[in-house]
Amino acid sequence: MxxxxxxxxxxxxxxxxxxxxxxxxxxxxxxxxxxxxxxxxRYYYAKTLDTIDRLLKSEHEVIDRMDVEVVSLK
Ligand SMILES: [Zn+2]
Incomplete structure (x- = not known):
């Protein structure tokens, strides 16, 4: 596209x-x-986003976890 x-x-x-x-x-x-x-x-397909939502809302395997820093611009 x-x-x-x-x-x-x-x-x-x-x-x-x-x-x-x-x-x-x-x-x-x-x-x-x-x-x-x-x-x-990046452009995502609507179908792909639906698939992600469905996966996350159902029982799913977690392969890793990460800490996320939250910062603010002054
Ligand atoms: Zn561009």
């Missing part, structure tokens, strides 16, 4: 996505996305 921001082509890639659901942050690996070759903007 064509990037909405810079007009360049995107390519299909598997990415690591930060995903919020019900106020919790998840990191989801191997997420198929269209990634802009110029600016790096």
């Amino acid at each position: 064509i990037c909405e921001f810079c007009g360049e082509q995107t390519v299909k890639k598997k990415v690591k996505k930060q995903h919020w659901l019900d106020g919790r942050l998840y990191v989801v690996e191997n997420v198929e996305a269209e990634v802009c070759t110029e600016c790096g903007e």
Whole structure:
């Protein structure tokens, strides 16, 4: 597809996505996305986002956990 921001082509890639659901942050690996070759903007398929939501709401395997720093620009 064509990037909405810079007009360049995107390519299909598997990415690591930060995903919020019900106020919790998840990191989801191997997420198929269209990634802009110029600016790096990512586009996700609605079907993929639904799949992630369904996975997280059901019983799922957790492969890793990470601490997340929360900071603020002054
Ligand atoms: Zn772009």
